[in-house]
Amino acid sequence: MSMHTPPDMSLWQGRVDSEEGPLARRWHDRVQPLQSGAAKGIVLLGFACDEGVGRNQGRTGAREGPLAIRRALANLAWHHDGPVYDGGDVYCEGHDLEGAQTELARQLGHALDAGHFPLVFGGGHEVAFGSFMGLARHAESKKQNPRIGIVNFDAHFDLRAGSRGNSGTPFRQIADACIARGTSFSYLVFGISELANTDALFHRARELGVQWRTDEECARESPANLRDTLLQFADKVDWLYLTVCLDALPAGVAPGVSAPAAFGIELKVVEALIDAAKTTRKLKLADIAELSPAFDPDGRTARVAARVAWRVTR
Numbered sequence: 001m002s003m004h005t006p007p008d009m010s011l012w013q014g015r016v017d018s019e020e021g022p023l024a025r026r027w028h029d030r031v032q033p034l035q036s037g038a039a040k041g042i043v044l045l046g047f048a049c050d051e052g053v054g055r056n057q058g059r060t061g062a063r064e065g066p067l068a069i070r071r072a073l074a075n076l077a078w079h080h081d082g083p084v085y086d087g088g089d090v091y092c093e094g095h096d097l098e099g100a101q102t103e104l105a106r107q108l109g110h111a112l113d114a115g116h117f118p119l120v121f122g123g124g125h126e127v128a129f130g131s132f133m134g135l136a137r138h139a140e141s142k143k144q145n146p147r148i149g150i151v152n153f154d155a156h157f158d159l160r161a162g163s164r165g166n167s168g169t170p171f172r173q174i175a176d177a178c179i180a181r182g183t184s185f186s187y188l189v190f191g192i193s194e195l196a197n198t199d200a201l202f203h204r205a206r207e208l209g210v211q212w213r214t215d216e217e218c219a220r221e222s223p224a225n226l227r228d229t230l231l232q233f234a235d236k237v238d239w240l241y242l243t244v245c246l247d248a249l250p251a252g253v254a255p256g257v258s259a260p261a262a263f264g265i266e267l268k269v270v271e272a273l274i275d276a277a278k279t280t281r282k283l284k285l286a287d288i289a290e291l292s293p294a295f296d297p298d299g300r301t302a303r304v305a306a307r308v309a310w311r312v313t314r
Contacts, residue, residue, distance in 0.1 A: 003093050003103040007033045007086035011067065014075030027084070028074040034085035040115040041083035042313050044070070045107055047287070049092035049100045050258075052126025055166035058258035061292035063092070065305070066121040068293040072306035080313055087111065087118075090130075097165060101130035108134025108285065113141065119312060120287035121305075124258070125158055125245050128170035131287045133177065135241055138284075149186040149237030150174070151230060151277055153270050154245040155193040155215065155261050157201045159208070167258070167290075175208050188233045190226070190273060191215050191248035191265040215248075218265040226269065227276045234280040242277055242286040244270065244308055246301060254304050256296025267304065274311050286312045 012031045017024035034043055046066025054060045066089055090107060092100040104120070108131060111118045120131055132150065139146050150171070152158075159175070160168040171187055178185040189212040205212065211233060218226060234240055251260035253267055277283050291305050 003091050003100050004107060005089050005091060007088040009033055009086065011070045012074045012086070025078040026074070027076050027078055030078050031084050031086050034087040038085060038114070039083055041085055041117070043085050043087045043111045043116040043118045044121065045087040045104070045111070045118055046089035046121045047100070047104055047123035047127040047130065048089045049097065049122070049126065050124040051092045051095055051097040051100070052165060052167035053124035053258050055097070055164060056168040058124070058167060059292060059295065061294040062122060062124045062258065062290055064293045065123055065291035068291060068296070068299070068302040069121045069288065069305045069309060072299065072302040073309055076306060076310055084313070085116070097126060101126065101133065101165070104130030105134035105137055109137040112138035112284065117313070118285050119309060121309070122287060122289035122291070124167040125154070125289040126165060126167045126170055127287050127289050128158070128243050129165060129173045131243065131285060132174045132241060135239070135285050136177070136181070139239070145183065146238035147184055147186065147236070148239050148241055149233060150188065150241050150243065151233070152187070152189045152243045152245065153191050153248040153265070153273070154189055155191055155196050155247050155259070155264065156245070157189060157192065157197055157205050157210065157212070159201055159204045159210070172204070185209070186233070186237050188212065188230065190218055193261065193263065196259070215261070215263050215265050218269050223269065223272050226273060230273055230276050231280065234277065234282055238282065239284045240277055240280060240282045242274065242283060242312065243289065244287070245289045246305060247290050249304065254301045256292050256301030257290045258292060270308070271311050274308070
């Protein structure tokens, strides 16, 4: 049985400025349900799952994230080009996280094969393993298997060991998959908190050749230096996969996550680096993880997630 539900278009509601004419458009005016053969555009796909957060002993609730992000995005002004589609949600049946990740990879592979740019709304950060495997599946269809680089905004490496996948293991699982396939594992993280990662995780990151900038370095270094770090990383790969864990942001900006950050990195830094990734013209896929509406009573984190989505697709 497929762990996928079609889009609920009733979520796309918002202000209508009919007196302003046809240029007064918002996202709810533009989003269409994804159909086979649709013109190339942006595909929004939900990953309504937080089984990985639960397995990682975190605060669950991120399964409701995709719905909240859509509602926050619906009323934002439209300044984009081309069509945008809602591809529905992948969900976790019971505790079958692995099945949900496999279904996400399948859905993303189809969207990428059709020439779309997918943006996934999580869900816990276990979404990353499904996202990457979908992009890797698409890469294998090319004559020369493109080198994929991962750019992550996160307080955590998410390189944990363990026999079962969870929200803390996706990039270790990706590294294992790359080794099994004989491909390179290229991973850059902005926002790492020394307080939230043990020596074991820093050791594993070094062993795997991970590049990172801590939250303190992101506050201390100039935007130009951070941008250069990203661009030099991008120069060595063919495609970029961008993943934004909202717990990279300060708790005052993004409280509605499983593990709020006491320090974090500024939203303006994240946005500047998203813009830098887009200038490379190598960005193929993005996702936003860890929004938990139950811990976001004023909708602040949902609005931040929607702004990130707006920025990625601008």
